[in-house]
Amino acid sequence: MIDRPASHPPAGAPPVPAGRFATAVNKDVPVAAPGEFGALQLGEGQVRGVVPVWPPVVLAPMAGVTNLAFRSMCREYGAGLYVSEMITARGYLMGNRLTTLLASSSPDESPRSVQVYGADPVDLGEMVKSLVDEGVDHLDINMGCPVPKVTRAGGGSAIPVKPRLLARLVRAMVQNAGDVPVTVKMRKGIHDGLLTFEEAGRAAAGEGASAVGLHARTAAELYSGEADWTAIRRLVEILDVPVLGNGDIWEPYDAIRMMRETGCAGVIVGRGCLGRPWLFRELAQAFEGVEPDRPPRFGEIVEIMLEHGRRLVELFGEGVGVRQMRKWTAWYTKGFHGSAAVRGQLMRIDSLEDLERAVAALDMEEPFPVAALRAQRAKGSKTQSVKLPEGYLEDLEDDTPPKGPRTLEEIRSWEKALNGG
Numbered sequence: 139m140i141d142r143p144a145s146h147p148p149a150g151a152p153p154v155p156a157g158r159f160a161t162a163v164n165k166d167v168p169v170a171a172p173g174e175f176g177a178l179q180l181g182e183g184q185v186r187g188v189v190p191v192w193p194p195v196v197l198a199p200m201a202g203v204t205n206l207a208f209r210s211m212c213r214e215y216g217a218g219l220y221v222s223e224m225i226t227a228r229g230y231l232m233g234n235r236l237t238t239l240l241a242s243s244s245p246d247e248s249p250r251s252v253q254v255y256g257a258d259p260v261d262l263g264e265m266v267k268s269l270v271d272e273g274v275d276h277l278d279i280n281m282g283c284p285v286p287k288v289t290r291a292g293g294g295s296a297i298p299v300k301p302r303l304l305a306r307l308v309r310a311m312v313q314n315a316g317d318v319p320v321t322v323k324m325r326k327g328i329h330d331g332l333l334t335f336e337e338a339g340r341a342a343a344g345e346g347a348s349a350v351g352l353h354a355r356t357a358a359e360l361y362s363g364e365a366d367w368t369a370i371r372r373l374v375e376i377l378d379v380p381v382l383g384n385g386d387i388w389e390p391y392d393a394i395r396m397m398r399e400t401g402c403a404g405v406i407v408g409r410g411c412l413g414r415p416w417l418f419r420e421l422a423q424a425f426e427g428v429e430p431d432r433p434p435r436f437g438e439i440v441e442i443m444l445e446h447g448r449r450l451v452e453l454f455g456e457g458v459g460v461r462q463m464r465k466w467t468a469w470y471t472k473g474f475h476g477s478a479a480v481r482g483q484l485m486r487i488d489s490l491e492d493l494e495r496a497v498a499a500l501d502m503e504e505p506f507p508v509a510a511l512r513a514q515r516a517k518g519s520k521t522q523s524v525k526l527p528e529g530y531l532e533d534l535e536d537d538t539p540p541k542g543p544r545t546l547e548e549i550r551s552w553e554k555a556l557n558g559g
């Protein structure tokens with residue numbers, strides 16, 4: 139258990155209503171006081187353009203999750219920055235069909251934000267130039283991926299171990315991004331004995347990154363345990379660019395607490411919004427100083443789930459769209475009475491009509507269960523021993539880019555592995 143300091147809400151914070159819909163940890167956390175938090179400024183104080191983000195809330199890039207369909211659902215509830223899932227540089231440059239689809243946007247998506255994944259400076263530069271030409275407003279690079287296939291090749295969360303390599307990759311992006319802000323997302327390090335975030339954060343900022351996002355877990359921890367918000371506070375202390383805090387925002391009040399406890403400039407929300415796109419409305423309300431609405435009842439959630447399904451079908455076509463929807467049904471129905479009994483049926487749906495039929499017998503009036511607020515929605519609690527390339531730690535000054543996938547076949551196999559991570 140991490141020893142977290144008490145929050146210090148400023149004078150003027152609105153009183154907390156009795157009977158608030160929250161878990162014990164958030165029962166007494168006041169929502170924002172007037173003027174307590176400002177917009178997240180990406181690119182401020184630099185030669186480059188500023189993207190102001192209000193509220194300072196970012197949808198975490200999540201592979202297999204934050205495609206255009208889900209981003210559009212979230213955006214309709216709230217405001218902030220909604221980042222694409224990671225887009226592999228090689229796949230994008232070679233015009234791989236799925237990569238192109240995952241990178242796609244719609245004309246009303248503004249600001250448009252894309253997370254890239256790559257470890258070759260030439261590829262990254264070329265990709266960034268092309269995305270900027272397409273009109274992208276914000277670029278992030280994934281340096282936190284813990285998937286063994288990736289770290290074993292020296293990519294993802296292995297990159298920050300070598301600050302000069304990290305610097306080289308960030309430089310390649312910044313130099314090709316024109317006035318579009320570039321941010322870096324990383325983890326604390328490989329494991330507790332090999333923490334990299336301080337030096338890596340400095341290297342990223344030194345190369346012109348507009349902000350650094352920190353998922354406050356190590357690659358060995360994967361998604362287990364409680365995120366270490368003290369590391370976020372430490373990064374805020376040592377960097378002069380905004381820090382985005384990431385890890386364990388399940389309720390809107392968690393975001394307010396994280397901002398108060400760490401001084402971070404914005405929060406990145408991952409698993410908490412899986413099957414809960416309305417979390418972004420609750421977050422916007424908490425930052426506006428308004429007590430958030432209660433979550434929808436089950437019947438409303440079924441409508442939201444079906445709308446999400448329609449958007450996935452529109453993006454991917456019926457076969458892939460409905461198959462994608464299967465995992466979402468588990469997240470949307472989590473914790474509701476009788477949902478476990480229909481889970482098997484939900485995992486086999488072949489159409490949205492099947493989905494409607496599977497949940498028809500459940501109680502449409504049931505309110506959202508408080509126990510579902512902090513329930514695991516993906517990934518679980520396993521940990522791992524991180525795989526690095528042979529001899530990787532012998533020369534930490536080395537900035538040679540690791541080998542990534544080159545052929546379309548290799549790219550597809552990587553993308554499959556990344557989706558699992």
Ligand SMILES: Cc1cc2nc3c(=O)[nH]c(=O)nc-3n(C[C@H](O)[C@H](O)[C@H](O)COP(=O)(O)O)c2cc1C
Nearest residue numbers: 198199200201224280353385386387407408409516
């Ligand atoms: C299903 C899933 C897919 C993910 N894919 C990515 C990704 O593509 N890029 C990335 O930087 N992080 C990825 N992550 C990590 C999240 O962005 C985030 O850092 C992590 O979930 C911690 O935040 P949370 O505690 O709010 O979930 C993924 C996480 C999940 C659960």
